[in-house]
Amino acid sequence: MNISIFGLGYVGSVSLGCIAKFGHNVIGVDINRKKVDLIKKGYSPIIEPGLNELISSGVKRKVITTTSDYRYAVKSSDITFVCIGTPGMKNGNLNLKSLYNSLRQIAEGLQYKKNYHPIVIRSTVIPGSYNKIVGTVEKYSCKKSGNDFSVIINPEFLREGSAVSDFLNPPLNVIGSGCRKSAEALKKFYRFNKAKTYIVSENTAEMIKLVNNSFHSLKIAFANELGNLFGKLGIDEKEIMNVFLKDKKLNISDAYLKPGFAFGGSCLPKDVKALNKFAKDNLLRLPLISNIIDSNELQKQIAFNRIAFFKKKNIGIWGLSFKSGTDDMRGSPILDVINMLLKNNFKVRLFDQNVVFKKIIGANKIYLKKKLPGAEELFEKDFNNLLKYSDVIVVNSAEKKFARKLMDCKKLIILDLINIPELYGHPNYNSLTG
Numbered sequence: 452m453n454i455s456i457f458g459l460g461y462v463g464s465v466s467l468g469c470i471a472k473f474g475h476n477v478i479g480v481d482i483n484r485k486k487v488d489l490i491k492k493g494y495s496p497i498i499e500p501g502l503n504e505l506i507s508s509g510v511k512r513k514v515i516t517t518t519s520d521y522r523y524a525v526k527s528s529d530i531t532f533v534c535i536g537t538p539g540m541k542n543g544n545l546n547l548k549s550l551y552n553s554l555r556q557i558a559e560g561l562q563y564k565k566n567y568h569p570i571v572i573r574s575t576v577i578p579g580s581y582n583k584i585v586g587t588v589e590k591y592s593c594k595k596s597g598n599d600f601s602v603i604i605n606p607e608f609l610r611e612g613s614a615v616s617d618f619l620n621p622p623l624n625v626i627g628s629g630c631r632k633s634a635e636a637l638k639k640f641y642r643f644n645k646a647k648t649y650i651v652s653e654n655t656a657e658m659i660k661l662v663n664n665s666f667h668s669l670k671i672a673f674a675n676e677l678g679n680l681f682g683k684l685g686i687d688e689k690e691i692m693n694v695f696l697k698d699k700k701l702n703i704s705d706a707y708l709k710p711g712f713a714f715g716g717s718c719l720p721k722d723v724k725a726l727n728k729f730a731k732d733n734l735l736r737l738p739l740i741s742n743i744i745d746s747n748e749l750q751k752q753i754a755f756n757r758i759a760f761f762k763k764k765n766i767g768i769w770g771l772s773f774k775s776g777t778d779d780m781r782g783s784p785i786l787d788v789i790n791m792l793l794k795n796n797f798k799v800r801l802f803d804q805n806v807v808f809k810k811i812i813g814a815n816k817i818y819l820k821k822k823l824p825g826a827e828e829l830f831e832k833d834f835n836n837l838l839k840y841s842d843v844i845v846v847n848s849a850e851k852k853f854a855r856k857l858m859d860c861k862k863l864i865i866l867d868l869i870n871i872p873e874l875y876g877h878p879n880y881n882s883l884t885g
């Protein structure tokens with residue numbers, strides 16, 4: 452295949468060397484003449500293990516060429532990879548100016564083409580860029596997306612320092628494209644790596660890179676804050692992190708990573724607060740960990756805002772415990788939402804198949820009485836009564852029998868806090884995130 456690569460920085464030059472390894476003809480384009488000339492002579496423009504060898508071998512075999520003539524590059528290639536820098540600006544936005552300049556150039560090159568031409572965006576872009584990219588290419592090429600070219604969002608996951616090996620063995624391939632034909636062709640192209648390919652919407656492909664990098668940064672910041680605390684207390688950092696990382700069920704796993712409602716219960720909030728207090732007493736700031744509780748409070752406020760947005764008066768709450776299938780209401784975040792509703796003059800009724808008000812005992816009872824004085828008056832014994840009474844049902848319980856009943860009440864507005872699949876087809880279904 453003949454491939455043009457726009458931008459010969461870290462991503463572009465690594466892509467150039469690696470792709471040429473598999474026998475494709477690769478044409479590199481950059482506005483920086485020095486980079487173009489260095490590669491022409493068989494040298495890597497960056498220091499990266501293994502890259503010099505790949506580039507010098509590709510140039511010798513004449514499968515790597517470079518040019519500043521962007522029209523020629525597009526004209527003589529079957530596909531274009533865009534690896535232009537998108538640096539951060541002072542205000543936090545990504546600077547996409549160079550990217551759009553290069554897209555205009557690619558569009559000009561497209562005017563000389565008769566064949567369908569996929570443009571693969573490997574640069575990191577702001578979510579929502581896809582339409583603007585397509586618009587730019589259409590405007591400057593006078594060609595039509597879908598008929599003459601396609602734009603595919605295909606984020607790159609390599610890390611500097613191990614870029615060649617990461618390019619050849621990525622964690623996964625993400626292809627964001629509404630064009631099945633282009634997506635399948637790119638999937639086939641990536642067969643040289645063993646990673647699984649996910650064909651997704653353009654939006655998802657744009658967002659995943661920012662999400663990944665935020666999560667990686669979160670992990671580093673979390674570990675560093677803990678490291679600072681361990682260091683101060685003389686706790687063996689290696690030993691504790693070793694144990695932490697061994698828990699593949701709850702720690703290093705997909706547990707607790709489903710967007711939804713606030714966390715609660717008698718353990719999580721109190722222990723996060725305890726760790727913070729402990730650090731404070733030891734004169735240490737934990738900027739990340741100390742904001743976890745604030746983030747969780749915001750999630751309760753968001754739930755209230757969603758309910759208020761329906762502009763209905765009668766709100767039925769199904770499920771009061773902090774976790775479906777239990778009767779433990781200590782620290783249950785829904786109780787805070789109920790209080791916000793009552794304070795704002797909503798009429799609220801409550802039902803939980805696991806909570807019979809008269810039978811609640813011990814700490815659970817004390818907590819409920821303190822948190823929600825007058826709760827007894829709000830309880831419904833029968834789920835059908837809750838359905839009859841309510842304009843909106845807030846779902847905080849997952850028992851299938853009741854979910855099925857809810858499915859029969861097509862006129863009711865549902866706000867599902869815990870994303871239960873049994874309710875997905877309901878005509879008035881809403882979740883916290885969608």
Ligand SMILES: NC(=O)c1ccc[n+]([C@@H]2O[C@H](COP(=O)([O-])OP(=O)(O)OC[C@H]3O[C@@H](n4cnc5c(N)ncnc54)[C@H](O)[C@@H]3O)[C@@H](O)[C@H]2O)c1
Pocket residue numbers: 457458459460461462463480481482483486534535536537538549550552553556573574575576607608609610611
């Ligand atoms: N560096 C990384 O580790 C890494 C990893 C994954 C993704 N990314 C993303 O990939 C993209 C590229 O990153 P990078 O680190 O390779 O950037 P870079 O700054 O090293 O290279 C970008 C290159 O684009 C060239 N360029 C600018 N305008 C051009 C034009 N009109 N035509 C041709 N070339 C032009 C520049 O001269 C430069 O050589 C960014 O969006 C980045 O966020 C980077």
